[in-house]
Amino acid sequence: MSISHHVPATAGSWSTPTALPCMQHPARMEQIEQSHQRCAALGLTRVERPDFEPLMRSDLSVARERNHRLFTHAAPVMEMLFEQIVDTESMIVLADAQGTILHSVGDDRFLERAGKVALAPGVNWAEHSKGTNAIGTALFQESPTVVHGGEHFIHANNFLTCSAAPIFDPRGNMLGVLDVTGDHRAYHQHTMGLVRMSARMIENQWLSDDFGNRLRLHFHSRAEFIGTQLEGIIVVGADGKILGANRSAIDQLDMSSAALRMHSLTSLFGTSVSAIFDHFRVPLPTPACLSLASGRQFFVNARFNGPRAMMAGMEVDAAGAPGGPANASVRAGAVAALPGASTPAPGSSLSGLHYLRTGDPQIEAVVQKVQRVLNRDIPLLILGETGTGKELLARAVHQDSNRAKQPFVAVNCASIPESLIEAELFGYEDGAFTGARRKGACGRIVQANGGTLFLDEIGDMPLALQARLLRVLQERCVTPLGSQKSISVDIAVIGATHRNLREMIEAGTFREDLYYRLNGLVVRLPALRERCDLDIVAQRILLAECPQGTPMIAPAVAALFGRYAWPGNIRQLANVLRTAAVMAGGEAQITEHHLSDDFLEDAQRLRVPPAATPPAHPIAAQEGAPGRAFAPEAAPASGMPPAAMASPEPSLAPEGAAARTLEEAEIEMIRAAVAAAQGNISVASKRLGISRNTIYRKLRWK
Template sequence: MTLRTEQRQHIETLIRLSEGRDAPLAGCREVIRRSWQRCVGEYRLDPGQPREVRVLTRQALQEHREPVDELLHVARAGVDQLYAQVARLGYVLLLTDHRGITVDFRGQREHDRALRKAGLYLGADWDERYAGTCAVGTCIHDTRAITCHQNEHFDATHIGLTCTAAPITDPQGEVIAVLDISALQSPRSQESQNFGLSLVNLYARMIEDAYFLHRYRDSLILRYDTAREFVHLNGRGLIAIEEDGSIIAANGNGRALIEAHLARWPAWSPQRLPTAPQLFDGDLGELLGILATGEDQIRAFRVRASGITCFVTLVEPRHRHLPATTANACAEAVPALDGLAADDPAMNRVLKLARRLRNEEVSVLVTGETGTGKEVLARALHDSGRRAGKPFVAVNCAAIPEALVESELFGYLPGAFTGGRPRGMRGLIQQADGGTLFLDEIGDMPLALQSRLLRVLAEREVMPLGADSPVKVDIRLITATHRDMTQMIAEGRFREDLYYRLNGAQLRLPALRERADRHFVIRSVYEGLLAERDEARFLRADAMSALLGHAWPGNIRQLRNALSFALATAEGDEITVHDLPEECQGATLAAPSFKAVTFDGAVADEGRALHDLLDEARWNVSLVARRLGVSRPTVYRRMRRHGLVAPNHRAGG
């Protein structure tokens, strides 16, 4: 079918539409349907009279460029980068103002005449009211990215074109420009332009954010993302704030965050916006002190409206600095507690409360999954308070045989029972006198002993077995459990009155998989193990990625065991993903690999399988390592395990 025939059929289709017959709209995309209806019903465009391309004079073009001169300056780098990517595919690039006038253009000179005729040129007018349905004009009307492909254009002279456009908005959400790529020829399928749509949308957002940063370069700007790695590079959210935390402006993602907050708390209004600390559920000092915390100057916060964790950094004003009082607005340093977390919001709330409790006598109940570091927190609470330097006695209630719990806790006098020490024994409660008693797994304490513990807490005295009179004790009690205490109380397995004695304040530790500072935790545990072993070994990036991606059902205790295993078994001066326990290697296990076949617990054919692979690869260890998805040292280690030696390395060979 010739282009002229297609144009004639297209015009006939639109004429039927203008006569009130909707049949031509069958199968038409909704966004195009609405635009066609506007063209014939609202703009009164005649499909039978295609319009000539309208190109503004130089003077008129200059009048359109002046209001967006600042944007053109900011957008230049993005425009050049995008055009460099699409030029070889036959596309030209247009940047228009909010009325659809092309104020910047990139195209190939050899196609100059054809491009000018098609309207793909500097100064061309792509307003939907004049040009009809087209990517630029319809994008401006709907304020959304769109592809207008071939015969989706209203004007018959445009049906050979494919055009993809995305809006660029100002900080108030109003369209100030449109970024468009267009081609004179393209495949018939509209889906062929999907990648171009994503690309144009991406660069439009980049230009929009660059313009925002330029406009508010003299203000404080919070930059955030849900991925820590992208915050400095391309953080999606931008919010300009005053030094008191009030919001000045925001980019698209920032406005969406504000709108989500307003939707959840309708008492607020666009005239009375929430403050930045209300959005991110933190103190103003924590937000303004970001640049003074952490190596990467990023801090994690919980978003109040959604509960998700965002990573935030602070972009300082160009010509002024934060006052010293603001930069130092962070909480008082408490080394014993501060070293337990980096910037995880849940952990920071726990540690903030722990700082307030460290010098109080109130009993503390630490809850959380097994392995989350409950004893570590209890010891840090002790070491940071006024009882530091006094005894810290830790008791695992689940590890002591039930028959010995009473004597271990309360102690006994000489001859109190058969088999006891001749001189008796001071119980653990007495040993903690003046300091802190930490009862781990308190949920496993036998019910009969719960009454005696309750008395100790009420009277601050302990009755050793065989004694006639109690002994006064001065202890601070911290308990911990991974159990559901409310359920245990309901089932009659734990005394309710004791629970409320223990739960003067509760600190809930998040699971490792929930923490935003997993990288910090992994580094801290690894460096601690290196210090214990007096070693210096590098943890390679592939190992760190696997550790970050693991679910850690056993939490920090499991992490410590995994790293200990890697340090004990790895060869060389670095730890790779293949040195980790297999359950921690994550997606790497999906790589092609042989598996040992076992009978009665003995390896049967791992060595044979490895020998066959090596033989097939002519003993090229690097090739075998790539096929198995493991490192070369791992292959060599397995070769030694099975006594496999390359033929050219055998004695006498």
């Protein structure tokens, strides 16, 4: 959403505010004329004085409380949108479904000017109150609306240019309106696009909040648009019935929300829930291709963020923070499964520990250790950098355990706001706090009852909650917020972190007794730059992306990969290869021409130091059989340091100057990527293949 918002005004444009030529579409002008006719029929006059009698403070508080959930989803989006239009004589407005302004942010000077026409919280801007204006007219038309300059019915508002988009829930009910208002002399045609995109972000967050435990299909007619704000999302019940959809889905399918909810997966796409699950059961599934009765085709990915994923390979996002980094897809879960071993026997699980074996001695040592403690009720603590596959290992342990048929619930302690993590973990009763759902919620620990609770980034859990978690682990009972009753739970606990918990204990930011409760067996997953199986991992990625006609990697690219430091680890490698496979378009080899420019720039800058790039391990060198991902004469992939080969025993935290140098190198890589992106954290995170939160966290701690 980083685009230019406004253009400089000309000196003479203030005196005669009229519609710009680019806005004089006949249908749009007819809508404005119809709005003027409605206003005249309501008895409004064009010389109405602004109504400076907003709701009383108590009534505004009631309106805000009634729309608390809308505000919760909209406020961060409004702040993000404001970053795009700051210093442009503009403001952002959120109104409820009746047209009452609930919240506004903007440039101070323009907020003062807007206040002179009562464009402020507590004032109603429906058409019957303020005549033709973007907020009120968008509410009436239930569609995005631009009202510019003299198109406003009331003359006092002619200095404004307003772009508004309605916000709908997944069932098509109007929730409110998001609006950007500015000086009419500085109108820019891209403003409406920003507003519509922001409204869709709010709608998608609402949908995730409503249907976090349902199957969701994310689709678009172009595969590259899946995962963007342009993707359509439909929610599917266990019986295949369509429960809801976002605005993009309704637009793409060209039917109303009510009409769409009359369909099932079978009547809409000619498929079933079980067929969807079967398609996405394997690691790294390709998008499904589904067709409407008309023959129009869509590429589809599936997501299921709930307590029971109904399939071993499907990602369960138990963090549940709307729009947060924990909202992972089936594809993201499959990407985590990339450090694969040799092809398992037919009928065997693709997500068990045997699938992790790649010939890398460090990974082999981890697998052997974990196998010895399976079903022994011994807690597991997994250490490793972001993107190394910590959750994959946790899932593999769960899949091979006696609890495999019970829930696997993952909680990312770093992605849930501190104010919500207690309620998310322990659950709450109805009315336990403002904004709590009716009938309460059982919490992630109870959801994991009988199965496995995976506490990712456990080092980021607030200190106050560590005591409550310790009590749960000791007593195996949970007391939800606002309740007097305890609920017994039977769970296996696996923790994971990239942080040094011993240092945190010494600093007083992590409880020592909780550490020893989690520290039954500690294993460390090596970074990709420390492993000797880069070629095998790359092979599995390409086999999954291109099951027919799998391309090989050209020698020059293989050498480039071997020299690269891979700060985003396997997740980043998967992103690079997926893009390259699409660019190759069926060609026999992936060459440098198929790699994205930003990756090539990073590869020149972020290299593994020569001392940290020993020859590949002999086991990996023997993988040169037919089907190998790297082309003949490819340079060897980066291996692990000799010290690690000689002693693969993982420890809680690396010690010594060499380990500290690696950590410093990682921070330096991130800083370099941020600098190359000119401070744009979103761009840097995409280039590195790591989340924005990880970048913020690492740079803040250093």
